[in-house]
Amino acid sequence: MEFAILADAFSKMESTTKRLELTQHLVELFEKTPQDVISRIVYLLQGKLRPDFEGVELGVAERLAIRAIAKSAGSDSAEKKIEEEYRKSGDLGHAASKILEQKEQTTFMMQDITVERVYENLLTIAKLEGSKTQDRKMKYISGLLNDANPNEAKFILKILLGTLRLGVAENTVMDALAIAFTGNKENRKALEHAYNVSSDLGKVAETIASKGLKGIEEFEINLFNPIRPMLADRVKSEEEAIEKLGNVFAAEYKLDGERVQLHIEGEKVILFSRSLENITSYYPDIVEKIPKTIQAQKVILEAEAVAINENTGEFLPFQELMHRRRKYQVEKAVSQYPITVNFFDVLYYDGKSCLELPYEERRNLLEKIVKEDDYAKHIPMSMVKSQEDIEEFLENSINSGCEGVMLKMLDKPYQAGSRGSYWLKLKREYRNELGDSLDLVVIGAFFGKGRRTGKYGTLLLASYDYDTDVFTSICKVGTGFTDEDLDQLYQILSNKVTIKKNPRIDSDMEADVWFEPELVIEVVASEITLSPIHKAARNEIRKDTGLALRFPKFTGKIRLEKDAEDASTNEEVLTLFKGQKKVAHDKNLM
Numbered sequence: 001m002e003f004a005i006l007a008d009a010f011s012k013m014e015s016t017t018k019r020l021e022l023t024q025h026l027v028e029l030f031e032k033t034p035q036d037v038i039s040r041i042v043y044l045l046q047g048k049l050r051p052d053f054e055g056v057e058l059g060v061a062e063r064l065a066i067r068a069i070a071k072s073a074g075s076d077s078a079e080k081k082i083e084e085e086y087r088k089s090g091d092l093g094h095a096a097s098k099i100l101e102q103k104e105q106t107t108f109m110m111q112d113i114t115v116e117r118v119y120e121n122l123l124t125i126a127k128l129e130g131s132k133t134q135d136r137k138m139k140y141i142s143g144l145l146n147d148a149n150p151n152e153a154k155f156i157l158k159i160l161l162g163t164l165r166l167g168v169a170e171n172t173v174m175d176a177l178a179i180a181f182t183g184n185k186e187n188r189k190a191l192e193h194a195y196n197v198s199s200d201l202g203k204v205a206e207t208i209a210s211k212g213l214k215g216i217e218e219f220e221i222n223l224f225n226p227i228r229p230m231l232a233d234r235v236k237s238e239e240e241a242i243e244k245l246g247n248v249f250a251a252e253y254k255l256d257g258e259r260v261q262l263h264i265e266g267e268k269v270i271l272f273s274r275s276l277e278n279i280t281s282y283y284p285d286i287v288e289k290i291p292k293t294i295q296a297q298k299v300i301l302e303a304e305a306v307a308i309n310e311n312t313g314e315f316l317p318f319q320e321l322m323h324r325r326r327k328y329q330v331e332k333a334v335s336q337y338p339i340t341v342n343f344f345d346v347l348y349y350d351g352k353s354c355l356e357l358p359y360e361e362r363r364n365l366l367e368k369i370v371k372e373d374d375y376a377k378h379i380p381m382s383m384v385k386s387q388e389d390i391e392e393f394l395e396n397s398i399n400s401g402c403e404g405v406m407l408k409m410l411d412k413p414y415q416a417g418s419r420g421s422y423w424l425k426l427k428r429e430y431r432n433e434l435g436d437s438l439d440l441v442v443i444g445a446f447f448g449k450g451r452r453t454g455k456y457g458t459l460l461l462a463s464y465d466y467d468t469d470v471f472t473s474i475c476k477v478g479t480g481f482t483d484e485d486l487d488q489l490y491q492i493l494s495n496k497v498t499i500k501k502n503p504r505i506d507s508d509m510e511a512d513v514w515f516e517p518e519l520v521i522e523v524v525a526s527e528i529t530l531s532p533i534h535k536a537a538r539n540e541i542r543k544d545t546g547l548a549l550r551f552p553k554f555t556g557k558i559r560l561e562k563d564a565e566d567a568s569t570n571e572e573v574l575t576l577f578k579g580q581k582k583v584a585h586d587k588n589l590m
């Protein structure tokens with residue numbers, strides 16, 4: 001397939017942020033795409049080469065890209081010119097296309113470049129290791145640029161640098177696949193299921209293109225391919241939980257650790273995080289100890305890894321686990337910050353999916369599969385049927401260092417990839433004031449003064465608007481940060497600075513810097529108010545008015561395990577807003 005077709009589609013997509021138009025462009029692109037290329041197209045659309053869980057990173061630095069462009073422009077002064085163009089437009093892809101336009105076209109020597117060739121070259125670049133890597137990367141890049149026309153070169157560079165931002169969410173890709181290959185958007189549901197059990201949109205695309213809907217319906221779980229996790233809705237009180245769950249249900253401790261999806265076959269163990277990143281290297285202790293406790297050939301299990309005080313056995317807060325994220329420090333952290341692994345679900349057992357089994361059966365099976373010892377535990381569970389039962393269980397869980405309880409319906413399946421009402425979470429803190437914490441995306445910052453000079457003193461935060469796939473500003477936050485937090489945030493965020501505001505950000509603020517909407521942090525606030533400036537849930541309550549947080553404060557939690565799309569949604573913010581009005585109303589009546 002000619003790369004020009006893809007570059008042309010990219011150009012069209014870049015010029016719109018409307019979901020319907022994006023979908024239409026995608027449908028047209030998919031209709032032109034051969035079956036054996038479609039998975040590659042789907043990865044490239046998302047600025048990737050392989051599904052996230054494989055961890056293939058392109059990692060080409062700007063400097064190297066500039067040298068490669070200069071080389072293929074074939075002039076000595078080119079580097080300077082490229083830098084100049086780059087400064088003007090803030091986009092190296094664009095700068096490259098400008099420079100290459102000026103180059104005399106030696107068309108008779110040009111080979112047509114294909115999607116396959118670009119993709120294979122990019123994959124080779126991503127996998128290069130060892131000596132002279134930089135030179136070898138440069139050779140591949142300038143080789144591609146030599147044969148590319150300016151528009152193609154622009155997109156090749158954007159992919160290489162990770163700056164291709166078409167704003168296509170997974171849902172939009174699935175809509176377009178359903179329309180292109182089944183003629184009916186309604187079939188998105190089947191695609192979603194396939195995606196939820198494989199976390200690999202490229203594979204889903206290839207299956208629907210080559211085997212149609214039938215292939216998608218027969219899609220199976222593969223060991224070592226992560227399953228997208230099931231999530232819980234929140235409730236504010238025992239009473240609300242009973243209303244939603246009915247007669248008898250299970251209560252489990254809600255531990256404050258890291259969610260880990262374990263794929264195990266014999267001694268082979270692969271671990272995935274909540275956002276499906278391969279985190280096996282952070283937990284050498286799990287890899288060593290857990291297989292000994294497993295009574296099965298092949299399983300996929302879910303557990304919460306929690307740091308503990310070895311003397312008292314008490315659970316410690318989530319932050320203690322983050323020591324394992326430091327390079328070269330893992331071994332040390334393993335001995336200094338010991339953990340236990342607390343199992344709560346089984347998703348796959350000896351060749352069979354367990355997703356359709358009701359909770360109760362899965363829990364029984366789990367207890368059979370995992371033999372408990374000092375290190376491997378079953379998460380404490382109890383059947384409850386009254387408000388008092390829940391209250392007592394919640395009390396015990398808080399006393400042993402947990403954040404609350406999870407309440408689960410006994411007869412319901414595991415709903416991969418969705419937040420539904422079969423699982424509810426009840427935290428102690430939800431019960432006062434606004435109380436609830438929010439997970440928000442850092443979209444911009446303002447430079448600090450005094451002690452905070454040279455760091456970001458105040459951050460601009462956004463909630464996620466699921467329907468439009470946009471991040472809407474909701475507050476600025478400048479309190480709750482320790483010096484250490486500020487340093488760490490600066491380190492993480494300075495890699496995410498963009499020259500222009502990403503089109504997926506909706507904010508009228510004039511931030512000093514804008515970021516890629518990627519990092520999620522947790523904040524609390526005293527209340528949610530109407531705001532003429534902020535954009536969260538705009539027009540929902542009142543015309544031209546959004547919602548904002550009053551007195552927001554950082555809780556100390558940087559949620560590295562969450563993707564931006566996992567942040568609190570405007571729907572959740574609206575629910576909180578309405579809930580607080582009700583409480584105020586009830587109080588006034590008393």
Ligand SMILES: Nc1ncnc2c1ncn2[C@@H]1O[C@H](COP(=O)(O)OP(=O)(O)OP(=O)(O)O)[C@@H](O)[C@H]1O
Nearest residue numbers: 230231232252253254255258259304344379406425
């Ligand atoms: N017994 C349990 N069952 C399921 N999840 C548990 C349990 N104990 C702790 N957890 C953790 O709680 C999370 C479930 O809450 P939720 O579905 O809202 O995800 P979340 O958005 O990460 O939640 P939160 O922000 O409250 O941590 C899981 O991702 C898991 O890490």
